[in-house]
Amino acid sequence: MNEVIRFMKSHRSIRKFTDKPIEDHLLKEIIESAQWASSSTFVQAYSIIGIKNPQTKKRLAYLCGEQPYIASCPVFLVFCADLHRLKMACEIHGTEMVGEYTESFIMATVDTALASQNAMLAAESLGLGGVYIGGIRNNPQEVSELLKLPEHVYPVFGICLGYPAEDPERKPRLPVEVVYKEEIYDDRADLEKIREYDKVISEYYLVRTKGKRNDTWTRQMAEKMQKETRPHMKEFLTKRGFLMK
Amino acid sequence: MNEVIRFMKSHRSIRKFTDKPIEDHLLKEIIESAQWASSSTFVQAYSIIGIKNPQTKKRLAYLCGEQPYIASCPVFLVFCADLHRLKMACEIHGTEMVGEYTESFIMATVDTALASQNAMLAAESLGLGGVYIGGIRNNPQEVSELLKLPEHVYPVFGICLGYPAEDPERKPRLPVEVVYKEEIYDDRADLEKIREYDKVISEYYLVRTKGKRNDTWTRQMAEKMQKETRPHMKEFLTKRGFLMK
Numbered sequence: 001m002n003e004v005i006r007f008m009k010s011h012r013s014i015r016k017f018t019d020k021p022i023e024d025h026l027l028k029e030i031i032e033s034a035q036w037a038s039s040s041t042f043v044q045a046y047s048i049i050g051i052k053n054p055q056t057k058k059r060l061a062y063l064c065g066e067q068p069y070i071a072s073c074p075v076f077l078v079f080c081a082d083l084h085r086l087k088m089a090c091e092i093h094g095t096e097m098v099g100e101y102t103e104s105f106i107m108a109t110v111d112t113a114l115a116s117q118n119a120m121l122a123a124e125s126l127g128l129g130g131v132y133i134g135g136i137r138n139n140p141q142e143v144s145e146l147l148k149l150p151e152h153v154y155p156v157f158g159i160c161l162g163y164p165a166e167d168p169e170r171k172p173r174l175p176v177e178v179v180y181k182e183e184i185y186d187d188r189a190d191l192e193k194i195r196e197y198d199k200v201i202s203e204y205y206l207v208r209t210k211g212k213r214n215d216t217w218t219r220q221m222a223e224k225m226q227k228e229t230r231p232h233m234k235e236f237l238t239k240r241g242f243l244m245k
Numbered sequence: 246m247n248e249v250i251r252f253m254k255s256h257r258s259i260r261k262f263t264d265k266p267i268e269d270h271l272l273k274e275i276i277e278s279a280q281w282a283s284s285s286t287f288v289q290a291y292s293i294i295g296i297k298n299p300q301t302k303k304r305l306a307y308l309c310g311e312q313p314y315i316a317s318c319p320v321f322l323v324f325c326a327d328l329h330r331l332k333m334a335c336e337i338h339g340t341e342m343v344g345e346y347t348e349s350f351i352m353a354t355v356d357t358a359l360a361s362q363n364a365m366l367a368a369e370s371l372g373l374g375g376v377y378i379g380g381i382r383n384n385p386q387e388v389s390e391l392l393k394l395p396e397h398v399y400p401v402f403g404i405c406l407g408y409p410a411e412d413p414e415r416k417p418r419l420p421v422e423v424v425y426k427e428e429i430y431d432d433r434a435d436l437e438k439i440r441e442y443d444k445v446i447s448e449y450y451l452v453r454t455k456g457k458r459n460d461t462w463t464r465q466m467a468e469k470m471q472k473e474t475r476p477h478m479k480e481f482l483t484k485r486g487f488l489m490k
Contacts, residue, residue, distance in 0.1 A: 001274075003248040004370035008278045008363050029246075031425045033253045035418040037362055038377045040402075041469060042462070044418065048425050056428060080430075085423070086470045088436060093467035102482065103382065103475035106354060110401065113358030117282055118253050121366070125249035132283045137348065148429040156355065157285075173280040173289065178330070180276045180293050183301060184393040185325075191333060217287070222338035224286060225331045230348035234490060237347065243488075245479060 007125050012170045014129030015069040017162030022075050026126050030161075033122035037114035043086060046112035048119070049078040049147050056146065063142050064135030064158065073160035078136060078143070079116045081108035083152035083241070099152055100244035105237070112156045123161055133158035140236050152241045169208060172200050174217075194218060252370050257415045259374030260314040262407030267320050271371050275406075278367035282359035288331060291357035293364070294323040294392050301391065308387050309380030309403065318405035323381060323388070324361045326353035328397035328486070344397055345489035350482070357401045368406055378403035385481050397486045414453060417445050419462075439463060 001009070031048060039045070051057055052075055060078075061070035070076050083099045090097040098104075116132075123130055136143055136158045143155050173179075175193045198216035205213040237243045246254070276293060284290070296302055297320055305323075306315035315321050328344045335342040343349075361377075368375055381388055381403045388400050418424075420438045443461035450458040482488045 002370050004252050005274060005278050005367050007249050008281045008367060011281045011283070013283065028421065029250060031421055032418075033250050035421065035424060036253045036256045036415075038256070038258065038365065040377070040379045041465075042416065043466065043469070044424065046424070047430065049430060050425060050427050053428055083470075084432070085435065085439070086466050088432075088439065089463035089466035090470055092436075092439075092463045095467045095471040097470045098473050099470065101473055101476055102478040102488070104470075106382070106401070106478065107379065109351060109354055110358045113355045114362045117359045117362035118366070120283065121363070122250050122253060125247050132285070134285045134352065137351070148431070150430060150432070153430065156351070170281075171287065173277075176273065176276055176280065179280060179289065179291070180295060182295050183298055185292065185294060185395060185398065186393070187329070187333075187395070190330065191337075194330070194333065194337075218334035218337045220286075221288065221331050221334035222340045224288070225328075225335055225342045225344065225349075226340040228343050228346055231346055231490065233347040233351065234488075243347070243479075245476065 007121060010170070011124065012168050013131035014164045014166060015131050015160070016164070016166040017069070017073050018165045020074070020163045022128065022161060027075060029126065030119050030122045034115040034119035037118045039111050039114070040107045043107060043111060045082050045086060045108035046115050047080045047082040047153065049080065051076040051078065059146060060143065060158070063139040064133050065138045067133060067135055069131065069160050070133060070158065073162040075161045077119065077159045077161060078147060078155050079112050079157055079159065080149060080153050080155050081112045083108055084150045087152060099241060102243055102245065105242045109156055116157070116159060120159060127163065128161055129164035130159050130161040133160060137230050137233060140233070144240070154237060154240050154242060172204055252366060255415070256369065257413050258376035259409045259411060260376050260405070261409070261411040262314070262318050263410045265319070265408045267373065267406060272320060274371065275364050275367045279360040279364035282363045284356050284359070285352045288352060288356060290327050290331060290353035291360050292325045292327040292398065294325065296321040296323065304391060305388065305403070308384040309378050310383045312378060312380055314376065314405050315378060315403065318407040320406045322364065322404045322406060323392060323400050324357050324402055324404065325394060325398050325400050326357045328353055329395045332397060344486060347488055347490065350487045354401055361402070361404060365404060372408065373406055374409035375404050375406040378405060382475050382478060385478070389485070399482060399485050399487060417449055
């Protein structure tokens, strides 16, 4: 196993951080690493807002569904899908941007995610840790106002970054055969494999909580997916110029 | 610069491959590395279909907009956003999945992209190279039929993988100050920085084509973004159970 893969396979979310700030040159290295991810026809359709101001972080912690580690991490990165810059390019050349299609939304969202994964891994390789915050989509309108995001920009997720003050275990992933399929999507063996995985996850929780939590992956998923989540997203996104067609 | 960041910053798309196949254990290592990316509340809402069959690759090369490297690469990976498996979890527990919201679409699309970036970087760290294929969304219905994707699964992009038979230059990214902003989205300095970047990209093309191609980033973007692309995506996705609300 090489260094790159070793760091990938060491990943776990970190939610407790020491007081040590992140050095500016490291933060720059992380952002520059993010930029080297692939980008759909080179649009580079994302922006990253770095938040260090304690008041802003406190407000974001609340807006993201009371997640205290957003306030306690030294740097909170907000990853935004961004077509605004492409509109600037159109204006320079006297053309008009067609950005309201679902395709542009996918393109910008994927670009943002690719960059973020490089950012997370680069941070981990530098001794930092972090956690993704999908809760940024709990109140996307308020977040957009707070960070002064223009039209055609939306916050996809955040990442809390800092020096780890905890050392949690890695959470076992689905069996590789369930996630990876050859030639066609054949799910006939999946049910059995997923039930085996439930046992692995159950054991993970029992050990981690010293017997207090007994849970499985499918039960968690069934509970999560039976509820509507963030039903405001469609209206919010169309207001911001996305997903209209 | 550590090994991880060095590999990130060495990234460029590879479209020409040697005849050498990818060893099975390396392919497995790549997929397992992908799985260690973060996942929104651990849904792991993606699947990867590995295509080696020459006929299928040839057909996909055509469906993706006549991209011959899909046929010539030893392995073509199709990355799919996948809520189907979560529906299985719901069925195990007798609940019904609510998956038609825009939020579920974002969640699955982001999960897919995060995993793919690990896959790409892991592959590069093992001496392989590749290129993302957004063209999989040119004919997503036909691709879905060919790969027998069930409802609640859609192909987000592909990746051609193989041993590089070319050594292209890295393509300079936007200035870091344009992509990264502190505390709020402030774009007042962006226009000037983007114009400077246009000069960098112009130089890149001139050197690379020995003076034949004179182009800038903003001109490319203006041309691309004035056209509607893949206007079928919304209808396709709603038919597959996504983005209905």
